[in-house]
Amino acid sequence: MQQQTSNQATRRGPLAGVKVLEFAGIGPGPFCGMLLADMGAEVILLERAGGTFASQLFGGGRKAVANRGKQSLCIDLKHPDSKALVNRLIGQVDVLIEGYRPGVMERLGFGPADCLAVNPRLVYGRMTGWGQHGPLAQRAGHDANYAAISGALDTGRRHGGAPWAPPTLVGDMGGGGLLLAWGIACALFEAQRSGQGQVIDAAMCEGAALLAHGLFNLNAIGAWDGRCALDTSAPFYDVYPCADGEWLTVCPLEPQFYAAFVERLGLAGDPDFAGQQYDTARWPAQKARLTELFGTRERAYWLEVFADTDDCVWPVLSMDEAPQHPHNRARDSFVEVAGIVQPAPAPKLSRTPGQVQGEPPLQGEHSRAQLLALGLSPAEVDGLAAAGVIRCAG
Known part of the structure; x- marks a missing residue:
């Protein structure tokens, strides 16, 4: 800085x-x-x-x-x-x-x-x-x-x-x-x-x-109706609390990023996560599982898990933390x-x-x-x- x-x-x-x-x-x-x-x-x-x-x-x-x-x-x-x-x-x-x-x-x-x-x-x-x-x-x-x-x-x-x-x-x-x-x-x-x-x-x-x-665009094509990946309905576009009270943003929207994300968490063979990424009927159960999982460890642990990957998992930084982030x-x-x-x-x-x-x-x-x-x-x-x-x- x-x-x-x-x-x-x-x-x-x-x-x-x-x-x-x-x-x-x-x-x-x-x-x-x-x-x-x-x-x-x-x-x-x-x-x-x-x-x-x-x-x-x-x-x-x-x-x-x-x-x-x-x-x-x-x-x-x-x-x-x-x-x-x-x-x-x-x-x-x-x-x-x-x-x-x-x-x-x-x-x-x-x-x-x-x-x-x-x-x-x-x-x-x-x-x-x-x-x-x-x-x-x-x-x-x-x-x-x-x-x-x-x-x-x-x-x-x-x-x-x-x-x-x-x-x-x-x-x-x-x-x-x-x-x-x-x-x-x-x-x-x-x-x-x-x-x-x-x-x-x-x-x-x-x-x-x-x-x-862009959101008006989604609304016009009928995609802003409570099943949209961007409105926190989806388990793969939300924020999750960690064991230390800190938060993560989880946003693997694209199929290849989502597949890597699930694999990294060891959930690829889990019945809750089997099937299509956009199977909205599974979203509530998936979100509950992810909330439970991320809540078991501190933020630093999860950042290490997702280090050097394209899984789109990043920390929610405070205004005091943001200026000190290596990228910034x-x-x-x-x-x-x-x-x-x-x-x-x-x-x-x-x-x-x-x-x-x-x-x-x-x-x-x-x-x-x-x-x-x-x-x-x-x-x-x-x-x-x-x-x-x-x-x-x-």
Whole structure:
């Protein structure tokens, strides 16, 4: 695992030279900004004094992983002198990211029409749960709500059990921030040819549905009906507890992997396992046998049994264990930034790889530098700080 702290002035990556203005928010918006920063974009985080709910939930300052590589500019958007300042910024950036409810940016005077009038090439990224229009557009919600409406959350249930999914992954991060980053990349590519910006309406509920496209495919052909190999009905696609309370994932879907799996466990001649792999009538008995068997020994024992095989048996690692796994260490899949172990930038590019461009900033840490770069004089910056328009860290 590497420790990464880069110089903000020497950004590297495929998006080096792209400038982004991110209106501070929570969840998918900051994640989108982090993805762009990891790939070399200069992301100016427009923060408001006092922080956001995100800073309360995830920690602020150097602990805010989603803010790594960004520069913090703290401006009071309600101050009458702030609009001209923000418009100067908008005129110099390539991308804007906001995650407010529909209509909020318009009321602040920074809606798409206002901003595109200032900068016609601007890619304007909007991140909401329900989208900019529709019956739910003005309603509150969170990750599981968006995943629920999309149909994706229901697929996360264990067979016969309650539906759930890992928190924030399906709606917020995958269906939200990741899809917004993809839309921004597409719009930036198109703007190079047309010279025109555009507005991206990214809705987490739609992104969550898109992530579940393969499951909708299975449903359409009648294969998502409680006898599907992927919904934990099958004994060969599930998790099993070991004697020490640790867990294994068991996923030998393909016939050749399943045959090797059964052979490795000494069950090839067992009557419960005789016959076809997809004989669903046998699945309950097979699952009971596997649960009993895996529960007799510790996880380390079973990992040794399945070492160097294609039986698709792997440990369920905790967030503390994952960075130490030999595979993750070999690929530098995790990095340490400001004392916090966190996932490294991904995916890996061969010629212009992304990297963590710097530590998460303190609120207002770059206010002075950013405004001086805009062309303001030191005296003007001091005046804005004294008037409460901006806040500078330290």
